Amino acid sequence: MQVILFKLEDKVYGLELQYCKEIDELKHLTPIQYTSENYKNYIEGITNLRGDIITVINLKKLFDLKNTSYQQNIFILLKVKKGKVGILIDQIVDIVNLENYHIDYSKGHIESKLIPYIKFTVILNHKPILILNPESF
Amino acid sequence: MSELLKTFIQESLELLDVAETCVLELEKECLDHFTKDLNPENQELVNKFFRAIHTIKGNSGLFELENIKNLSHNFENLLTKVRDNEIPLKRDLVDISLLAIDRIREMIQNIDKIQDYNIKDLVENINKLLNVDNQSEKNHTEKNNHNNIDLESLYNKFIKKYQDKIKQYKEKLPIQHKLFYVLSFLEKNQLLSEFVNNIDRIKENNDISLINFNFILPSFNDRLYFYLFLSTEEDFSLPFPILLKKQIVLEEEPREEVLTNQKENIKSSTNIANPNEEESFLKVPASLVEYLINLAGESVIARNEFNQKIELLAKDNHELINSSKRISNYITLLQENLMKLRLQELNVLFERIPRLVRELSKETNKEVELEIEGGNIELDKTLIDVIRDPLTHLIRNAIDHGIEPPDMREKLGKPKKGRLTIKAFFQGGNVIIKVSDDGKGIDTNKVLEKAIEKNLISKVKAQELTKKEIINLIFLPGLSTAEKITERSGRGVGLDVVMSSLRKIKGFVDVQTEVNQGTTFVLTIPQTLSIVTCLIIEILNQKFAIQQNQIFEIIKINPEFLSELHGGLVYELREKIIPIIDPQNILKPKEKVSISQYNYIVFLETDQHIFGLLVNEILNPEELMIKPLGEEFHEIQYYSGASILGDGTTILIFDILGLVKSFHLESNKKDLGFDIESTTTQKTIQDQYLIFELIGNYYGISISYKPRIIEILNTQIEQLLDYYAFKYNHSIVPIIDVNELLLKKANLEFFNKKSNYGILLPASEHEYISLLATDIINITNEFESFKKEEKASFIFGYAIYKDKTIMLLDWEKVLSFWNDKKLIAGIR
Numbered sequence: 001m002q003v004i005l006f007k008l009e010d011k012v013y014g015l016e017l018q019y020c021k022e023i024d025e026l027k028h029l030t031p032i033q034y035t036s037e038n039y040k041n042y043i044e045g046i047t048n049l050r051g052d053i054i055t056v057i058n059l060k061k062l063f064d065l066k067n068t069s070y071q072q073n074i075f076i077l078l079k080v081k082k083g084k085v086g087i088l089i090d091q092i093v094d095i096v097n098l099e100n101y102h103i104d105y106s107k108g109h110i111e112s113k114l115i116p117y118i119k120f121t122v123i124l125n126h127k128p129i130l131i132l133n134p135e136s137f
Numbered sequence: 138m139s140e141l142l143k144t145f146i147q148e149s150l151e152l153l154d155v156a157e158t159c160v161l162e163l164e165k166e167c168l169d170h171f172t173k174d175l176n177p178e179n180q181e182l183v184n185k186f187f188r189a190i191h192t193i194k195g196n197s198g199l200f201e202l203e204n205i206k207n208l209s210h211n212f213e214n215l216l217t218k219v220r221d222n223e224i225p226l227k228r229d230l231v232d233i234s235l236l237a238i239d240r241i242r243e244m245i246q247n248i249d250k251i252q253d254y255n256i257k258d259l260v261e262n263i264n265k266l267l268n269v270d271n272q273s274e275k276n277h278t279e280k281n282n283h284n285n286i287d288l289e290s291l292y293n294k295f296i297k298k299y300q301d302k303i304k305q306y307k308e309k310l311p312i313q314h315k316l317f318y319v320l321s322f323l324e325k326n327q328l329l330s331e332f333v334n335n336i337d338r339i340k341e342n343n344d345i346s347l348i349n350f351n352f353i354l355p356s357f358n359d360r361l362y363f364y365l366f367l368s369t370e371e372d373f374s375l376p377f378p379i380l381l382k383k384q385i386v387l388e389e390e391p392r393e394e395v396l397t398n399q400k401e402n403i404k405s406s407t408n409i410a411n412p413n414e415e416e417s418f419l420k421v422p423a424s425l426v427e428y429l430i431n432l433a434g435e436s437v438i439a440r441n442e443f444n445q446k447i448e449l450l451a452k453d454n455h456e457l458i459n460s461s462k463r464i465s466n467y468i469t470l471l472q473e474n475l476m477k478l479r480l481q482e483l484n485v486l487f488e489r490i491p492r493l494v495r496e497l498s499k500e501t502n503k504e505v506e507l508e509i510e511g512g513n514i515e516l517d518k519t520l521i522d523v524i525r526d527p528l529t530h531l532i533r534n535a536i537d538h539g540i541e542p543p544d545m546r547e548k549l550g551k552p553k554k555g556r557l558t559i560k561a562f563f564q565g566g567n568v569i570i571k572v573s574d575d576g577k578g579i580d581t582n583k584v585l586e587k588a589i590e591k592n593l594i595s596k597v598k599a600q601e602l603t604k605k606e607i608i609n610l611i612f613l614p615g616l617s618t619a620e621k622i623t624e625r626s627g628r629g630v631g632l633d634v635v636m637s638s639l640r641k642i643k644g645f646v647d648v649q650t651e652v653n654q655g656t657t658f659v660l661t662i663p664q665t666l667s668i669v670t671c672l673i674i675e676i677l678n679q680k681f682a683i684q685q686n687q688i689f690e691i692i693k694i695n696p697e698f699l700s701e702l703h704g705g706l707v708y709e710l711r712e713k714i715i716p717i718i719d720p721q722n723i724l725k726p727k728e729k730v731s732i733s734q735y736n737y738i739v740f741l742e743t744d745q746h747i748f749g750l751l752v753n754e755i756l757n758p759e760e761l762m763i764k765p766l767g768e769e770f771h772e773i774q775y776y777s778g779a780s781i782l783g784d785g786t787t788i789l790i791f792d793i794l795g796l797v798k799s800f801h802l803e804s805n806k807k808d809l810g811f812d813i814e815s816t817t818t819q820k821t822i823q824d825q826y827l828i829f830e831l832i833g834n835y836y837g838i839s840i841s842y843k844p845r846i847i848e849i850l851n852t853q854i855e856q857l858l859d860y861y862a863f864k865y866n867h868s869i870v871p872i873i874d875v876n877e878l879l880l881k882k883a884n885l886e887f888f889n890k891k892s893n894y895g896i897l898l899p900a901s902e903h904e905y906i907s908l909l910a911t912d913i914i915n916i917t918n919e920f921e922s923f924k925k926e927e928k929a930s931f932i933f934g935y936a937i938y939k940d941k942t943i944m945l946l947d948w949e950k951v952l953s954f955w956n957d958k959k960l961i962a963g964i965r
Contacts, residue, residue: 030679030779030787032770033725043769046789048781051435055767082768137769 003122003131005093006076008060009067012093014122014131019078023092024049026073029056042137047086049077057087057137062117078134085137098122145196146245152189153242154488159186160238161491164231180220186234187216193241205244208256211263212237224266233262235492423518426478433472434762440468441759441783469760473867481521483561483570484512486528493529494557497536504543504554505536511561516568520662523642524570527635531572531658532557534632539576539656549653551575564744567644568664573657579650581607588613608648612636643777645794647745647804661744661794663777670866671761671780671790674739675754676720677730682761682780682790683750686866689742690845691755693913694735708738708749711825711840711916713809715740717749718800723775741793745804748797757850759783763790774799825918826936828943829896829910831876832886837936837943838896838908845897846913851888863895863907870897870905873955875946879931887911900952908946914938930954 002017031045042062046053056075060068075086104121110130119133159182194209212234218224237259244254444465451457487509498505540546540555547553556575561568581604588594588610594602602610614633635658639646643663650656671682690710698709699717706717719732735751761780770776774795779787796802826837827844838844853863854872861872872895876882887893887909895907920936920943927933931954933947 028786030789031724032766032773032776032789033723034773040769040772046766046779046787048785048787051438051781053764053766053779053781053787055769085767 001098002095003098004076004095005124005129006089007091007093008063009065009090011063011065012127012129013059014096014129015076015078015087015134016119016131017095019080019134021077021079021084023074023076024086026056026075026086026088044088049084049086052084055083055085057085059087059089059132063114078137080134080137085134087134087137096124104128142200142248145200146248149193149196149245150242152193153238153245156186156189157235157238157492158488159183159189160231160234161495163226164228164495179226183216183220187213187220190216202244202248202251204251204254204256205241208237208241208244208259211260211267215263215267218267230266233259233266237263421478426475430475430479433468433475436468437472437760437762438781440465442785445783479518480515481518482512483514483516483521483568485521486525487512487559487561490532490559493532494536497533501536502542503536503540505540506554506556508556508558510559511570514561514563514568516662516664520642520664523638524644524660524662527638527646527660528559528570528572530632530635531660532559535572535574535576535656539574539578541577567744568662569744570660570662571657572660573655575655578652578654578656579608579611579648580652584608584610608650611648612646643792643794645798659744663794669761669763670758672739672758673756673782673788674737674752675756676752677724677726678753679724680756680782680786680788682759682788683739683741684777684790684793685758687741687743687793688845688847689740689747691737691739691847694738694751696733699732699738706732706751710740710749715747715749715809716800716802716805717751718796719751722800741796742806743793743797745806746797746802747806747809748800748802750791750796755848757848761788761790825916826920826943826945827896827916828914828938829894829908830912830914831874831910834876834880835914835938835941835943836875836908836910837938837945838898838948839945840916842898842948844908846910847895847897847907848892849895849907849909850892851890854888861909865895865897865905865907868904870895870907871955872907872909873951874909875931875951878951878954879929879944898948898952900955906952906955914941 003014004017004020005012005014007013026047029045029047032043034041034043042058044056044058044061047056048054054077058068060070070088071090073088074092075088077084077086101122101124104123106121107115107118109121109128110118116136117133119131121128121130123129163179163182163186190209190213194206194213197205197209215224215230215233219226219230224230240254240256240259244251247254444461447457447461451461490509491507494505494507497503535557536555540557541549541551543553546555558571558573560571560573563569585594585599585602585607589596589599593613594610612632612635636646639660639662645661647659647661648656649659670685672685672688674681674683692710694708700707700709702714706719707714708717709715717738721729732751735753737752737755738749739752739755740747740749759782761782763778763780765778766773766776775792776789777792777795778790780790782788825840827840827846828835828837830836847865849863849872854861855863857869857871861874862869863872864870890911894910894913896910897905897907900906915938917938920938923934923936925934931947931951932944934945936943936945
């Protein structure tokens with residue numbers, strides 16, 4: 001199994017490569033505000049990618065990071081069951097093959113509100129890295 | 138299942154619908170004077186009915202569907218008697234006809250299990266009716282035999298006569314098909330099915346084996362065209378579409394010859410239908426249509442983007458601009474017409490209602506008079522499919538629970554017959570279907586009682602509800618006020634389904650009810666033709682789109698009229714108080730801005746509401762392809778979808794009904810008097826006038842004509858014959874230049890401005906005419922003075938407003954002048 005590692009601020013997260021279709025530049029964004037305060041507030045808005053309307057997700061809002069803006073306007077386009085979503089990122093780190101690494105499916109160390117969004121944890125160079133579950137975005 | 142069988146099923150179901158309509162029509166017409174002979178009109182109905190059943194019989198013979206064949210054969214015999222006035226058209230006949238139609242339909246729908254169906258009972262019943270007159274039955278059999286004898290010679294005659302033709306076609310066709318065709322025209326009579334039944338014998342005698350044949354019915358009213366496809370054994374299965382393509386229609390002359398012996402039997406009434414008026418139809422898979430529509434939508438987006446770039450690049454290259462404009466127009470036309478492929482008339486739904494009402498009123502022993510209006514309104518097929526069940530449900534409800542039994546109605550002083558009205562019409566970009574009965578209405582106390590009893594609502598909360606809110610409880614799952622559960626309705630499932638079905642298509646259900654007066658359900662169905670003309674507006678530096686047909690009016694804000702009332706905003710529009718939405722409640726910007734930042738109000742309308750939306754800027758109208766937002770946005774009701782603009786950016790499209798729901802707006806249109814058609818056209822100076830300028834001249838038009846102001850870009854204006862026009866909501870709106878009309882000073886000075894105003898005025902139910910204006914001054918009735926003018930034909934007076942002389946237009950005269958105007962082709 002391969003994962004793509006990316007940075008939000010200085011934190012590293014991962015996504016299984018099978019979900020990732022491409023990395024694109026965010027040319028513009030049409031923001032959409034939510035009616036209720038907490039319901040999926042990490043959804044930033046929509047954008048046009050070659051004629052398709054893509055939902056854009058700001059994970060910094062989901063993970064309650066202090067600064068929710070980005071260094072550059074790039075996003076990873078994911079293909080999930082319900083359609084296509086784009087997640088904004090600061091930087092791509094690496095693509096890693098996980099064959100020889102330990103995969104931990106326990107969720108005890110994860111904040112309860114984030115549990116649905118985390119698929120598993122993997123230890124890379126003695127650092128635990130959260131691999132996300134894009135189906136629940 | 139073979140293609141051919143599929144076609145048979147579909148065709149037969151259509152024919153059964155035709156038959157059913159005929160029966161119900163006949164029932165209405167004939168019951169009161171059944172002793173008389175049929176009048177020509179009814180004769181035609183019987184014929185149509187007969188032909189439908191007859192074709193089914195013939196076709197079912199081909200597929201060896203014995204049950205259907207036998208039943209329809211007996212049925213047909215019965216109808217022959219009716220046609221020949223031997224059996225009067227009575228209720229028992231109508232009943233048995235409907236039963237037979239149902240049975241055949243059921244069998245066709247479950248064609249795999251067809252052997253399981255028993256038709257004996259029906260056949261016996263039919264024969265009981267038939268035996269009334271044994272003598273004529275015998276005559277009839279003889280007639281049939283006579284036909285049988287004739288067939289073979291007839292067929293031989295046929296082959297002989299067309300030998301050359303057959304050869305000719307054979308040569309033209311691809312060799313691998315080795316096909317030759319025999320075509321025969323057979324008038325609507327027993328000939329066809331007998332021919333089919335005897336086909337084995339014919340085959341043997343002619344050394345040909347029959348593989349494949351198919352009927353095509355260009356029109357039910359007219360004669361049958363019978364196409365017989367014959368082929369040698371080795372090329373076995375010829376796919377159906379090929380057959381369709383290869384149809385060859387011969388001249389009409391053989392008809393005379395072949396059918397001379399039958400002619401006496403046929404009454405002249407068949408001449409009613411005119412074969413020349415037939416349109417040809419093609420059956421196309423829905424998925425292909427869907428694909429084409431999507432492609433067209435994408436090309437509209439691509440075109441918008443292209444046009445924007447061309448405008449920047451081409452500058453003075455007129456040839457390039459012209460050809461891009463031409464392509465642009467063709468894409469629009471292509472897209473518009475493709476959308477029509479998916480449209481169906483509401484009649485598809487409405488045709489079944491008379492039958493349903495008949496059954497229900499019989500079951501419930503109630504008398505119901507049915508009135509249906511607006512069946513010609515067209516709606517997207519997918520939407521029609523969604524509203525089918527809700528509509529049926531509402532009709533059941535109305536008859537079962539709404540309309541009272543006849544004796545009770547008499548006691549209440551109502552007419553014995555209950556009234557059920559179903560009305561469809563367009564309004565504000567939506568299709569409205571109203572289902573109203575004059576029954577007992579919804580008892581709010583009973584609804585409340587039930588809701589508390591079933592724990593759907595707490596007692597405390599129940600006391601706070603308004604009448605409207607109580608009535609809306611009926612849409613909760615599990616609530617029914619019916620005392621007894623019947624087979625038909627009352628189980629508490631249903632109205633919630635009606636609501637959820639309509640929500641699914643972004644529609645809406647509303648109830649208006651008055652105890653003992655009746656109940657009206659109003660279904661609002663958005664016409665989501667996925668490409669719509671939208672007005673682009675700007676709010677807080679973000680662009681949004683509003684469907685143009687939902688816009689009631691646009692005005693520049695006069696701060697004096699905008700005020701706060703109980704926390705909400707209102708605007709005084711021509712002395713009427715209209716609620717206003719501040720978009721900051723939708724967009725939730727971090728820093729609040731003062732409402733004085735807004736420049737315009739866009740007034741929006743639904744079936745029942747009028748409200749305004751504050752906006753910063755009005756941009757241009759554009760054709761947008763609506764794309765749905767992802768599932769994750771379902772919680773937000775503000776937007777009906779998104780689209781992509783020419784510059785590649787995305788834009789959100791406001792959902793007017795969603796705004797109404799989110800902001801809990803009360804219906805106000807009726808109370809404000811906006812839904813009343815302009816009845817008062819008294820031209821008094823008490824009226825409010827819309828004052829506008831056209832290159833230095835000032836005019837006024839009474840607002841009782843409901844003028845709507847829109848912006849027209851010069852690029853939208855085109856010359857047609859000797860007048861100018863522009864496109865608005867897919868229709869052509871002529872532009873009247875009042876300077877030219879009144880002052881005979883035609884000048885094109887207005888073209889110097891990039892855009893002008895159009896004052897849209899209704900010319901007829903669906904058409905608009907627009908007056909050209911270079912500026913909109915105000916709406917007022919505060920004139921400094923007024924002088925009548927009786928000598929002029931298009932104005933009835935002058936008024937002075939702020940030192941300007943205003944000519945007050947007599948719109949009816951202008952309109953009738955326009956309508957009578959003879960247009961000449963423009964000369965360059």
